Amino acid sequence: MSTTRRDFVRISGLALLVGVGGLTSACQDRTDVLQTPLAHPNLADRLIAVAVSLRGVHALGQDCLNRQSQDDLTEALIERLQVTRADSLGQALVASARVDFSTGRVYEFQDWLLSETECLLAALSVAVGGGTQEEADELVYRSFLTVKGWGPSRTDQGEVFNAQSDGSGAFWIRVDGEASAAVRVVLDGVPLATTVRGGLITAAVTPVDAQRIVSSPGQYPLELLDIARNWIQSVGALVVDPVTAMATLDDGRISTVFCQPAAWGPQQAVEGVPFNEQPGGESALWIQIECAPTDAVMLLSGQRLPTTVSDGLITALVARDINPPPGGHPVELISDAAGERFMLGLLEIRAG
Amino acid sequence: MLRSALTELLPEVLEAQVCVVGGGPAGIVTALELSRRGIEVLLIEAGGKDGPSAGEDAYAGVSSGRPYPLQGSRLRWLGGTSNHWGGWVRPLDPIDFLDRPGQSLPAWPIKHADLKPWYDHADGWCEVPAGDYDIEQLGLMGTGRIFDLSAGQEFQNAFFRVSPPTRFGQRYRSEIAASDRLDCWTDLTVVELIQASAVIREVRAVTTSGTETRVRANQFVLAMGGLEVPRLLLAQSEVPGNQAGLVGACFMDHFGIQPGRLLAADGLRYGMFDWNGQTIIPMLKPAEGLLEDEALPNASIRLAATRPEQFLPPDYWSNRAISALQGGEAMTYDVIFINEPMPDPRSRLTLVDQQDSFGLPRLQLHWHLPPGEFGRALRLVDRFRHFVGQVGLGRFQWLRREGLPEGQTPGIGYHHMGTTRMSAAPDAGVTDPNCRVWDRDNLYVASSSLFSTAGFANPTLTICALASRLADHLADQYRLQP
Ligand SMILES: Cc1cc2nc3c(=O)[nH]c(=O)nc-3n(C[C@H](O)[C@H](O)[C@H](O)COP(=O)(O)OP(=O)(O)OC[C@H]3O[C@@H](n4cnc5c(N)ncnc54)[C@H](O)[C@@H]3O)c2cc1C
Numbered sequence: 001m002s003t004t005r006r007d008f009v010r011i012s013g014l015a016l017l018v019g020v021g022g023l024t025s026a027c028q029d030r031t032d033v034l035q036t037p038l039a040h041p042n043l044a045d046r047l048i049a050v051a052v053s054l055r056g057v058h059a060l061g062q063d064c065l066n067r068q069s070q071d072d073l074t075e076a077l078i079e080r081l082q083v084t085r086a087d088s089l090g091q092a093l094v095a096s097a098r099v100d101f102s103t104g105r106v107y108e109f110q111d112w113l114l115s116e117t118e119c120l121l122a123a124l125s126v127a128v129g130g131g132t133q134e135e136a137d138e139l140v141y142r143s144f145l146t147v148k149g150w151g152p153s154r155t156d157q158g159e160v161f162n163a164q165s166d167g168s169g170a171f172w173i174r175v176d177g178e179a180s181a182a183v184r185v186v187l188d189g190v191p192l193a194t195t196v197r198g199g200l201i202t203a204a205v206t207p208v209d210a211q212r213i214v215s216s217p218g219q220y221p222l223e224l225l226d227i228a229r230n231w232i233q234s235v236g237a238l239v240v241d242p243v244t245a246m247a248t249l250d251d252g253r254i255s256t257v258f259c260q261p262a263a264w265g266p267q268q269a270v271e272g273v274p275f276n277e278q279p280g281g282e283s284a285l286w287i288q289i290e291c292a293p294t295d296a297v298m299l300l301s302g303q304r305l306p307t308t309v310s311d312g313l314i315t316a317l318v319a320r321d322i323n324p325p326p327g328g329h330p331v332e333l334i335s336d337a338a339g340e341r342f343m344l345g346l347l348e349i350r351a352g
Numbered sequence: 353m354l355r356s357a358l359t360e361l362l363p364e365v366l367e368a369q370v371c372v373v374g375g376g377p378a379g380i381v382t383a384l385e386l387s388r389r390g391i392e393v394l395l396i397e398a399g400g401k402d403g404p405s406a407g408e409d410a411y412a413g414v415s416s417g418r419p420y421p422l423q424g425s426r427l428r429w430l431g432g433t434s435n436h437w438g439g440w441v442r443p444l445d446p447i448d449f450l451d452r453p454g455q456s457l458p459a460w461p462i463k464h465a466d467l468k469p470w471y472d473h474a475d476g477w478c479e480v481p482a483g484d485y486d487i488e489q490l491g492l493m494g495t496g497r498i499f500d501l502s503a504g505q506e507f508q509n510a511f512f513r514v515s516p517p518t519r520f521g522q523r524y525r526s527e528i529a530a531s532d533r534l535d536c537w538t539d540l541t542v543v544e545l546i547q548a549s550a551v552i553r554e555v556r557a558v559t560t561s562g563t564e565t566r567v568r569a570n571q572f573v574l575a576m577g578g579l580e581v582p583r584l585l586l587a588q589s590e591v592p593g594n595q596a597g598l599v600g601a602c603f604m605d606h607f608g609i610q611p612g613r614l615l616a617a618d619g620l621r622y623g624m625f626d627w628n629g630q631t632i633i634p635m636l637k638p639a640e641g642l643l644e645d646e647a648l649p650n651a652s653i654r655l656a657a658t659r660p661e662q663f664l665p666p667d668y669w670s671n672r673a674i675s676a677l678q679g680g681e682a683m684t685y686d687v688i689f690i691n692e693p694m695p696d697p698r699s700r701l702t703l704v705d706q707q708d709s710f711g712l713p714r715l716q717l718h719w720h721l722p723p724g725e726f727g728r729a730l731r732l733v734d735r736f737r738h739f740v741g742q743v744g745l746g747r748f749q750w751l752r753r754e755g756l757p758e759g760q761t762p763g764i765g766y767h768h769m770g771t772t773r774m775s776a777a778p779d780a781g782v783t784d785p786n787c788r789v790w791d792r793d794n795l796y797v798a799s800s801s802l803f804s805t806a807g808f809a810n811p812t813l814t815i816c817a818l819a820s821r822l823a824d825h826l827a828d829q830y831r832l833q834p
Binding site: 060090094113197 | 656658676747
């Protein structure tokens with residue numbers, strides 16, 4: 001930014017003022033500074049100390065500085081403050097701003113209606129190198145509410161959670177104390193229409209968003225965002241469980257006990273070489289499957305194998321003395337209790 | 353008794369002392385208040401007990417001026433539009449009943465004090481705690497949730513109460529069904545007033561399947577909502593109450609604008625929350641003195657916490673040298689004004705050639721909300737933005753200084769008011785102060801269509817108060833009979 005001659009005059013004048021006063025000591029205790037009586041001999045220094053300490057005035061101060069016609073901001077301000085007859089500097093500043101509003105001495109900055117007093121003060125602040133303005137854009141992760149409970153936390157694929165009559169989904173979060181009205185619930189990065197009533201926060205997910213989420217299994221982070229302060233805190237995640245299709249049996253029926261296997265293996269081996277070799281020298285076959293009955297048995301070329309059914313996985317051992325010859329060997333699953341049988345595929349044995 | 357004209361045998365003639373047409377809040381309150389006083393009442397409701405049956409298309413119509421959702425803004429079954437209302441309740445302010453600068457038509461012929469006992473009664477119908485709407489009594493002052501404002505300042509604190517919300521058709525169904533004085537027929541649409549000079553002799557009512565009946569009564573109360581009451585009147589070959597050409601005229605709805613942002617203390621609650629066992633919505637409004645002196649609309653002003661804007665962050669207002677906030681934090685709020693519209697005969701309902709399936713001509717609503725209306729509202733905003741500065745409450749930023757261009761719809765309340773306005777003399781309205789249609793001896797209205805002016809308060813509490821008052825007035829006539 002270029003400095004105009006007028007700016008230069010003003011700033012250098014101020015620099016001089018700063019030089020003579022007890023700015024450093026005044027800065028150390030802002031409460032004291034605001035309580036400075038208006039008759040104080042170092043009022044100008046105290047005023048500068050206040051200006052230096054201001055927050056969030058940078059943009060305003062720049063604008064005011066460019067528009068000001070006063071050569072000495074401190075003097076112009078003190079003149080206004082004396083008129084208020086307030087007891088202290090702090091009270092006089094606030095009172096002077098109010099008087100400005102009542103007497104039409106107002107000033108517009110970016111469509112904000114402000115008093116001339118605060119404009120002068122902000123200009124002074126920037127002129128003496130104060131007036132910090134933090135970038136408010138950064139989201140800060142911070143636990144600002146104590147969550148006592150929330151829901152729903154799980155749903156099945158395709159199943160809108162807490163479904164409302166219009167197809168939207170809804171969450172509730174209960175927190176300790178009263179939540180700020182600036183709080184929004186965020187699901188998978190999307191802020192939701194949120195209602196805050198005391199310690200109960202509710203939020204609606206539009207039908208379109210709800211469908212998008214429940215159509216893909218996974219975990220969707222749920223967070224609380226304070227839009228006024230840019231604070232965000234994690235609440236948990238909505239889990240969308242996959243709904244696994246049931247397997248199709250060899251006779252074309254849909255299984256009542258076996259889910260559609262997600263994978264199985266190995267599907268190839270070399271003649272005479274144990275595949276997926278186990279500590280006892282046996283080979284082993286495995287199937288990833290979401291659901292299966294405990295009596296499930298795996299078959300290799302029609303021969304029942306010692307089978308273990310565990311959560312999401314079926315394994316079967318192929319004894320060392322079974323040496324399937326080259327060719328394709330059917331791998332099957334059966335449940336005698338359910339009377340069901342189906343083939344997973346062929347284990348291909350290549351010649352050694 | 354509660355019967356459906358589609359499933360029960362509909363007599364050719366139905367008779368009672370009073371016939372109430374329309375089973376929304378207005379009709380249900382009128383009918384039950386009458387039956388509780390021992391009067392025999394017929395309540396005729398066009399829709400079903402739990403849904404609109406087949407007649408909802410009757411609400412379709414044409415809108416011009418500002419686009420208006422004629423269908424989406426009302427429901428057609430027992431309980432009427434209360435089947436999806438929001439439940440905000442508040443009486444009109446005393447000043448709303450008075451003539452004010454800038455009004456081209458007279459205000460109400462009754463005063464707030466005339467309605468006060470009925471407002472207390474209406475609180476019960478809407479299931480909110482009884483008591484004055486006096487913010488002082490809430491004990492909110494000094495809690496930091498609302499501004500500490502004192503009497504005499506240009507803007508004041510006030511609040512809405514929030515009904516559960518009462519679904520009138522469900523909430524009062526058992527009493528309707530159990531009453532031996534009240535005969536409620538659903539699925540029956542009144543389509544014609546059979547008149548003989550100054551009286552209504554009977555009304556003709558039909559079902560969606562084409563069955564028809566005549567309803568005879570000593571008095572008829574039209575309670576079909578602020579659009580259907582004038583529609584039925586306009587559809588008659590001799591339009592009752594139209595001596596001043598005001599049937600259907602002066603349509604009003606509360607319109608909302610979001611003109612700006614406010615930087616103020618953190619923690620303000622000018623929105624819905626629970627407080628000491630009741631749900632309330634605090635708000636700000638212009639003081640009566642301001643409205644007495646200037647052509648400004650009454651309005652409610654609410655604040656909703658929002659993202660800080662880049663030029664004047666909340667930090668700015670936490671500087672004690674600027675805001676005098678005693679060490680507190682600040683917050684940016686969106687500012688929402690819900691404004692009182694002015695009665696204007698150019699904003700009106702008429703009928704078009706097309707008919708609905710019951711043979712009633714469809715409605716055309718010309719919603720005339722000219723830039724001047726926005727101008728008044730924006731002048732109030734301007735007063736507010738200076739006020740907050742003068743008293744040191746905060747700083748205001750304009751987001752929108754102009755009214756909405758013609759053809760665009762502002763925020764609306766779905767409140768249909770003014771179309772059969774109440775007046776002190778026949779040349780300024782459709783009904784007299786007792787809700788009777790000026791030129792008919794036995795035709796009455798219970799609806800927000802009676803509102804001479806609109807204030808800013810949502811209308812249902814006033815509708816219920818007027819309906820209770822009307823029932824008492826009608827019952828009086830029976831008490832006086834030998
Ligand atoms: C989304 C929404 C939110 C709202 N929120 C609020 C709120 O928070 N606070 C508030 O005060 N107000 C609110 N309102 C307005 C409120 O719903 C109405 O003021 C209230 O329902 C009006 O009551 P009424 O009985 O006059 O009319 P209605 O509720 O419209 O009832 C009229 C009844 O008459 C029947 N009818 C119509 N024509 C005929 C005929 N020819 N023959 C027989 N019967 C007929 C209809 O089927 C209906 O049941 C809201 C409205 C909407 C749409």
